[in-house]
Amino acid sequence: MQKALRKLGLVGPMDFALHVPLRYEDETRITLLRDARPGEVVQIEGVVTSCEVTFRPRRQLIVTVDDGTDVCTARFFNFYPNQQKALSEGQRVLLRGEVKPGFMGCTMLHPSFRAAGGELPDVLTPVYPSSGNLPQAYLRRAVQGGLERAQAAGLLAETLPADALQDLQRQLHQPPWPLAQALRYLHHPTPDVSVAALEDRSHPAWLRLKAEELLAQQLSQAQAHLERERLQAPALPLRRGGLHERLLAALPFSLTEAQRRVGEEIARDLQRGLPMHRLLQGDVGSGKTVVAALAAAICIDAGWQCVLMAPTEILAEQHFRKLLDWLTPLDVGVAWLTGSQKTKERREMLARIASGEAQLVVGTHAVIQDKVQFHKLALAIIDEQHRFGVQQRLALRQKMQGNAGAQDLPEAAETATICRQNLSGVAETGTSGAVEAGQVSEPHLLMMSATPIPRTLAMSYYADLHVSTIDELPPGRTPVLTKLISQQRRDEVIARIGQQLAEGRQVYWVCPLIEESEALDLQNATHTWEDLQAALPDVQVGLLHSRLPTAEKKAIMEAFSRGETGVLVSTTVIEVGVDVPNASLMVIEHAERFGLSQLHQLRGRVGRGAAASVCVLLYATNESGRVSETARERLRAMAETNDGFEIARRDLEIRGPGELLGARQSGAPLLRFADLEQDALLLDWARHWAPQMLRQHPRLAERHLQRWLGGRAEFLKA
Structure with a gap:
């Protein structure tokens, strides 16, 4: 049972408290068979008048129950001896199931049942997401126990400041329910509840849960933003007459206005002493690779290394060939690194990367493996970033945060606070923009995607990311x-x-x-x-x-x-x-x-x-x-x-954010309760209050984050 609970992610008290029901069964009332309508799910009480196992047309247990107004036949195709005993002739039982009409009266297929007697419950019975052979009765007890432990430990105590609660009341047009009350109600709603409000998650209890979840997510993003602002990065100046200008002059085509605009945004980021964290998005064929090449030229011209990681070998090779054509005539050392390379070639590439001879490294996820040691890494470019799992993106960040030994960091969540001596030889080089010894440092990160990010997704999952958009196709592209x-x-x-x-x-x-x-x-x-x-x-x-x-x-x-x-x-x-x-x-x-x-x-x-x-x-x-x-x-x-942004918006509607981000299979804490489109007002509220809470109520913010994310907040920063 414990193994099955862990498989569902149910370990600590809050895991149980937040394991909300899939649906509910109404066991609070009894319906007479004469009043039951075909197709209706009802609970009846009656006496078993017969119980037998038949073998035609297949093995089944057939039980007839008389409630004094009519007779119902219950059929069980899967049953055990103890169930047969509980439904033996003369037993008074409660049956609950869908009533179906038949020649011999009504029937129920595999109804739930229990012995009659005692008082009926006064709340709806929850049906929880389960796994394997975990019985609902056991799961209900476990969830109820976890909810009680969470309450006793103060984990459900209020974490929202009074002014944030007042603002939430204005958004909801009603006083928000306390979290403890909302969770108790969602686990055991009263029979008079609007089933529609529970199903479409518009009930006040659901609204409080969604507001809390969105706030936790935005707090995590705002916290990551503050942490990044405390870091140092190499300032990479744009030199007049340097490699950037020479590359522009050598290109066999002119940049579009959109490419020039985003190139300037990236260049401004690279000149600052703070790590760039930017998403470059543009439709298929909009010319993202040349923008990446120009960013790499700025980095290389300042005496640093750049790495470009792509999800497939074909895509990585396409980039490699283009960059080789553009940069090799300008005396730039370009290395190629994939998992399928022969040992000798791979060893040569690793040596060139470690020595700094390879100023630009292009490859697949092979670039984040343990044996790869960069000499002076200052810029990482991830193409089709959503195609990488969250763990792979975190691995690259850790590789960036420590050329020698980043893979040995104890926990991903600690990487933001560990002093990162990550750029080998930084203090000794005297290179323009070098970071002084002992300062917390992290190279720049540029992510590229041909799957445009819908606005609501960017506001939520990419709140800690600056977004540059190439919204223009190069001339010559035909619809x-x-x-x-x-x-x-x-x-x-x-x-x-x-x-x-x-x-x-x-x-x-x-x-x-x-x-x-x-x-x-x-x-x-x-x-x-x-x-x-x-x-x-x-x-x-x-x-x-x-x-x-x-x-x-x-x-x-x-x-x-x-x-x-x-x-x-x-x-x-x-x-x-x-x-x-x-x-x-x-x-x-x-x-x-x-x-x-x-x-x-x-x-x-x-x-x-x-x-x-x-x-x-x-x-x-x-x-x-x-x-x-x-x-x-x-x-x-x-x-x-043909509009990539409209395609992305519709894709978000159809698939949800998990698959769109490439994170569903990797354990990332995706939104479980809130919906980015339906809950846009709550998302706006959470975005407004997250930075204020971190500044004015840091302890409440920390408690809120711990309640919702525990140690998993790092996934949201990948």
Whole structure:
């Protein structure tokens, strides 16, 4: 039982107190069978008139109960001897379940039951989220015990200052419930409660819980902001005639106004003595890589190292090639680091990084592994940051906070307060902007994302982050027309591919990859490849998937980039980073299986040249000729807009913040109770009061944070 409780995250008293019910059962009243309506869930009291096990059409326990007004038959397909004994003939019992009409009177399938007698409860019975074989009765006792312990230990005492409570009252248009009262009520609401208010979480008890949660989150963000302001970072000046200007002059294109604007915002941050913490967001193809390159040039020109981390080897290599082309002619040392490198090459790269010969390091998550020691790291750039789990982002921050030995820090939560001698040789170099020995120091952080962050998400999860937005596409990018086509018209799509190839264009065909069934999906991609080879015998058709060796993947992509391959059948490994301007048609098979942001990312692989481009979303329907409501919403959004910000807003509505942030699977304390869209007023209230509480009521703020986050607040800073 204890193991099952820990699996649910129920350890301390507050864990139990905040484990609110999924739904409720009304065991406070008894309904006569003659008054019960079909389909209604009711509780009846009666005498068992028969109890027998039958084997036709399958093994089941059939119990008849007479309440004096009618007879009800209860059926149990799963039962134990002790249940059979409790429901033996002559026993007076309470049954609760859904009433279904039948030829022999009403029936109940697997109703809950207990012996009759004693007083009925005066509150609704909670049904809690559970796991394994953890019985509800045991869980109810455990939660009630935890709630009582939390109250006795003072963990539910008021942490909001009086003026914050008054402001909350104005927001809610009613006095806010005390937290202890709100939790007691949510665990045991009275029968006269509005079920709708409980279900849509608009009840005053729910509003207090959501306000508390949002305040805890905003306190964590505000605290991280204050901690960062106390840190030092190398000031990286923008030198006239330096590497930044030389790179600008060498680029084969001009920057857009949006790129210039965000570049200036980043340059201003880097010149300060405080660690930059900035998110660079821009739609697919908006030109984030060159902005990152210009930031790296400022860092390198000041005598420091820069690292760029990407989530996949294909994307990392795309960055590496571009940066190599731009920076190598300017005598910048660029190193390449991935998990698939051979030992000798990897050893050479590690030596170049440790010595400082490699001024820019590009790679996958291999850059945060223990053996990687930077000489003088001053800037880290994380591309597609939401694709990394929270733990990986924290690992990079710790790597930044200590070139030698950051991986040995005892707890992530302690890293903000440990004196970080993190930039090797800082005191000795005399470099412009060097941090004096003994000062708490942390390099600059630039995160990039082609999945724009909706405003409400930025206000909540990125409150401690400055956001720069490239809201303009470079000239030459053509709008992509999106078409929804049923899988039944697959042959028509293949015929369209032939037309595109005849015009000298190239085509992507993307097959879904689902982790639980990787072999099956690989087989699906292989079958598609074979079908297209048969349908297009004069065309070279390539096949790209994650199981191929790195060298083979690279060769396949190079052949497609050179135009030797007409059609590239691929799993989602081409989602980000692939840039082939001649590709003007993308077919996404089983589009209903993909997430909205993933579909938008894939669509961004076409429309990169002057030719009109099309993205075909091939969707499959179920037996009734339909797709799920969620899939329908995604497909409709893709057809209606190319705007990445609108796509992100709709994706947030459909998926929620956990998946959008890449944090659901990594244990981050995501919002459990509040909703960013519905509770925007409460979020505004929490954002206003969090910094004030930290300044004016630090002890109350600390108690509030401890109550809600414990030692997990560090996740929100990643």
